Amino acid sequence: MNCSGLPIAVVERDTGIGKDTLRVWERRYGFPRPYRDASGDRLYPVDQVERLRLIRRLLDLGYRPGRLVGAEDADLAQLALAAGSALPAVAELRQDGDSLAARVVDSILSHDVEALRRLLSMALMQDGVERFVLDTVPAMNVAVGEAWSRGELMVFEEHLYTELLQKQLRQAIASLPAGTRRPCIVLTTAPDEQHALGLLLLEALLTLHGAACISLGTQTPITDTVAAVRAHHADVVALSFSAAFPTRQLTGVLSSLRAALPPTVALWAGGSGAQKLAGARRSVVPDVDFGVELADALVLLSRWNESNQAQPASAPTMQ
Amino acid sequence: MNCSGLPIAVVERDTGIGKDTLRVWERRYGFPRPYRDASGDRLYPVDQVERLRLIRRLLDLGYRPGRLVGAEDADLAQLALAAGSALPAVAELRQDGDSLAARVVDSILSHDVEALRRLLSMALMQDGVERFVLDTVPAMNVAVGEAWSRGELMVFEEHLYTELLQKQLRQAIASLPAGTRRPCIVLTTAPDEQHALGLLLLEALLTLHGAACISLGTQTPITDTVAAVRAHHADVVALSFSAAFPTRQLTGVLSSLRAALPPTVALWAGGSGAQKLAGARRSVVPDVDFGVELADALVLLSRWNESNQAQPASAPTMQ
């Protein structure tokens, strides 16, 4: 008798789908269809939660709920398959990084912590910080992301990969001389964005090029980001958005931040979450610089230096 | 005309108080009392949000909502003051660490990133990893926590402190030889617990004592923690709970994890969040080891080693 199921609050944080949304889907599309406990509360069976997770992945890819939530099982499976093979449009990344990224995924799947640690460490040594951040890590992330959207990866495996990669990156940042030159850049993420990886990549890159970075970690309230800028006399605020960040919130966060910030302070938005909006024709927030890729941060940095070259802050000489 | 206010969703994530709770407080205690926009949606003025934040702090300290939410302004302010001076019951910690902790708080408040970095780095060098983790960091945290509950610290200042301390700790961990001995310990936090600091302290301490640590970072779903244990043949799961973790969830998380885990695998719960439950007389989950302080982790570790040194691979007698 497997009568057990998960209460709505657990499903909400497990899938990232709000309570209200879960209830309204049930009313409109007939899915999910949870059991009820003795007092009438919803209890979601694990397989329905599993399906919700799949729907969430496809939603992030751009499909619309009406197409997914009410669909047949077979239909959904087919879409998932198509999504897996549609992604490698960015296959250019996989020239020589291919074998490394593949080996990384392999070591994740075989739960060989030591091998994974060694791979990451060696890649960093071999490539140097700049190539590691700009090419190697994105290639690995694409490979891991593909495996993820194919459903091959479990959450804990992705967590472990992220954790080890973060360790490696923080170590790299610590080994760099602390940036002292202008611009002084405050780094953080929006209140609902808890992915720290993009932030770390950005910090490594900018520190490498001599900028003074102040990282506040993830999820700083907007009021406090503004206060931090004031306190540290920062020149730039850089926000990182992951693909999982809800698009509807993006415009709101950016425009209210832009409004609260002094006009002399630049606002940069990057990460694959920002990319969605950067491509859109309309509703782009004015006076916000969008970086589609990490390399764009360097462009923004040198452009800032040009605009403010009263001081001799010349081009960085890397490598 | 400053008619603007924050919508309920923003207040929820800014204060950590759920939408339902905000509405029911309004109904029961008459506070908060937000405006409405044209379509009847709540708009919370900033000063009410500020008060909600204060209430949240006092709530974390153990006060009950009925006492706080409906109280007079003066009454609330007095409680806040009392809370600030009531904390130093743990004043024993402040013998010689006092001057350091005070200097740390000073450099946070004066926004001197370099000074703060230097202080942390020097303290680590001087004390060594073990004393740093067991004494110095807790002393600093107490000092920072006091300043926080007195309302002297802003969120971004606390974020910056946490971020720099994390950098320092991760560097320390990286400099240690990776633990290889048994027990193999999976480290993570509950799905609603996003504080990584306690986890890092634990990882540093256990790694220092030779245990093989696998950190999954924060907020791993319970299912995945169990899967990670299976995949890595771990002997122990260690969870870290901050004081901010909602007490009502604690028992649920621990008992469902305990139920899903093989009985041979030990479950350790630590951090100031777990402390609340460890002190309580009843409703303690069976077969879970509570660590009130960090030093208790070492006790648990050596106890585990004693119980399992006779038969290296066969049935452990952990209970």
Add this chain to the structure above:
DNA sequence: TCAATGGTTTGTCTTGGACAAATTGGAAAA
């Protein structure tokens, strides 16, 4: 000092309705 009892507090869940913002499809204009 400790365990059991009963009343109160408190957070979360429920239903069904409503609505604005986002998205889409197609017609009209360049």
Add this chain to the structure above:
DNA sequence: TTTTCCAATTTGTCCAAGACAAACCATTGA
């Protein structure tokens, strides 16, 4: 053909008031 614009639809979030179980508190009895 491509772009611009408008109307129809989709979709997430909010509201109201009621209900209830778990947590908490204070009192009683051993």
